[in-house]
Amino acid sequence: MAAQVMAPAQLSPVPERPSLAQAEEILARVDRLRHPWPAFTMELTVASGKASQRWRVAARENGDARLDGLSDKEKGRAVLLRGDEMWLLLPGTKHPLKVTPQQRLLGPAAGGDVARTRFREDYRVEGVAEDTLEGRPCWRLDLAAKRPALSARTVRLWVAREGGAPVKAEFHLASGKLARTARFDAPVQASGRAVLSRMELTEPDGSSASLSFSHWHPGGVEPAWFELPGEKH
Numbered sequence: 001m002a003a004q005v006m007a008p009a010q011l012s013p014v015p016e017r018p019s020l021a022q023a024e025e026i027l028a029r030v031d032r033l034r035h036p037w038p039a040f041t042m043e044l045t046v047a048s049g050k051a052s053q054r055w056r057v058a059a060r061e062n063g064d065a066r067l068d069g070l071s072d073k074e075k076g077r078a079v080l081l082r083g084d085e086m087w088l089l090l091p092g093t094k095h096p097l098k099v100t101p102q103q104r105l106l107g108p109a110a111g112g113d114v115a116r117t118r119f120r121e122d123y124r125v126e127g128v129a130e131d132t133l134e135g136r137p138c139w140r141l142d143l144a145a146k147r148p149a150l151s152a153r154t155v156r157l158w159v160a161r162e163g164g165a166p167v168k169a170e171f172h173l174a175s176g177k178l179a180r181t182a183r184f185d186a187p188v189q190a191s192g193r194a195v196l197s198r199m200e201l202t203e204p205d206g207s208s209a210s211l212s213f214s215h216w217h218p219g220g221v222e223p224a225w226f227e228l229p230g231e232k233h
Contacts, residue, residue, distance in 0.1 A: 018128055018139060019128075020125050020128065023125040023128040023139070023141055024120060024125055026139065026141065026159055026164060027119040027120040027123070027125065027141070027143075027157075028120045029164050030119055030157070030159060030164075030165075030166045031118045031119055031120055031121075032193075032194070033165070033166070033187050033194055033195055033196045034117075034118075034195075034196050034213075035059065035063075035118065036190070036193035036194070036195050036216065036218075037193070037218040037219070038060070038061040039058075039059065039060045039061055039218070039219055039220075039221040040058075040059055040216060040217060040218050040219065040220075040221070041056060041057065041058045041059075041215075041216075041217050041220050041221065042056075042057050042195075042213055042214065042215055042216040042217070043055070043056055043057070043070070043213070043214050043215040044056075044057050044067065044211060044212070044213060045210075045211070045212040045214070046209055046210070046211055047209065047210045047212070048207070048208065048209035048210075052071065053069070053071050053073070053074050054069070054070040054071040054074070055067040055068060055069055055070060055071075055074065055079075056068045056070055058220075058221045058222075058225055059221070060221050060223075060226065063083075063118055063121065064080075064081060064082045064083070064226050065080075065081045066078060066079070066080050066081070066225050066226055067079040067080075075091075076090075076091035077089065077090055077091065080096070080226065080228065082226060084147060084149035084150070085098070085149075086098075086099040087099060087228065089228075089229070094229065094230070095229070095230075096228050096229060119143060119155070119157065121146075122145065122146060122147070122150055123143035123144060123145055123146060123150075123155055124143065124144055124146055125141055125142070125143060126142045126143065126144050127141070127142040128140070128141050128142070129142075130161075131158065133158045133167055133168060136160060136167065137160070137161040137162065138158040138159060138160055138161055138167055139158070139159045139161055140156065140157070140158050141156070141157045141158075141159065142154070142155075142156055143155040143156070143157060151173075151179070152171035152172060152173065152179055153172060153173060153174040154171075154172045154176075155169055155170065155171050155172070156169065156170045156172075157169045157170075165184065165186060165187055166184040167183070167184060168181065168182065168183050168184070169181070169182040169184075170182075177204075178204050179204070180201050180202060180203055180204070181201070181202045182199050182200070182201050182202075183199060183200045183202070184196065184198075184199050185197045185198040185199065185200075190216035191216060191217065191218060193216075195213065195216050196213050197212070197213060198210060198211065198212045198213065199211045
């Protein structure tokens with residue numbers, strides 16, 4: 001298996017004054033940092049204060065994802081995302097717990113939901129403008145959810161004009177209230193692809209959690225991982 005090299009990734013330049021169609025391509029490039037291959041596995045570490053969780057993430061081409069607990073307290077637990085639906089699989093229970101859109105904004109479900117988000121498939125571009133974020137020239141993209149099942153109805157995404165890497169995203173509820181803010185670290189190289197290295201999620205009350213991504217590997221995903229217990233085919 002190819003060795004992972006953690007080094008800054010070089011991305012292609014972003015077009016000057018992108019049209020809405022070009023903004024869609026910018027979204028696709030941002031998505032490829034989190035979905036660098038049709039199917040892949042990686043490790044996700046969620047840290048908040050002194051608490052830390054480690055999860056193995058498996059994703060397949062259609063966007064489905066499964067998170068399996070690796071740290072001691074999370075072993076045996078899993079989060080399954082298929083299409084717009086999410087379940088929690090807990091040890092000692094026969095039936096998975098369906099997660100509502102509101103619950104997707106909380107706890108490990110939130111980490112899985114945000115980490116899984118594919119902007120181009122989940123949202124449409126409604127506006128693009130030049131902006132400066134903390135002295136960094138950016139394109140600001142205003143996005144609207146394509147489907148009612150998405151918990152964040154609108155997103156404002158800042159993408160660096162130089163390199164095209166995501167810098168910041170604000171996720172808003174249908175009421176317009178800010179649900180959470182994500183800040184992205186610079187991409188790194190893994191198995192020959194540019195990938196996301198880390199993102200910081202901040203809640204409206206000021207609490208925060210960091211999501212670190214490592215051990216990226218293409219392929220190695222089994223269809224059975226995405227089946228619910230007792231599911232018949």
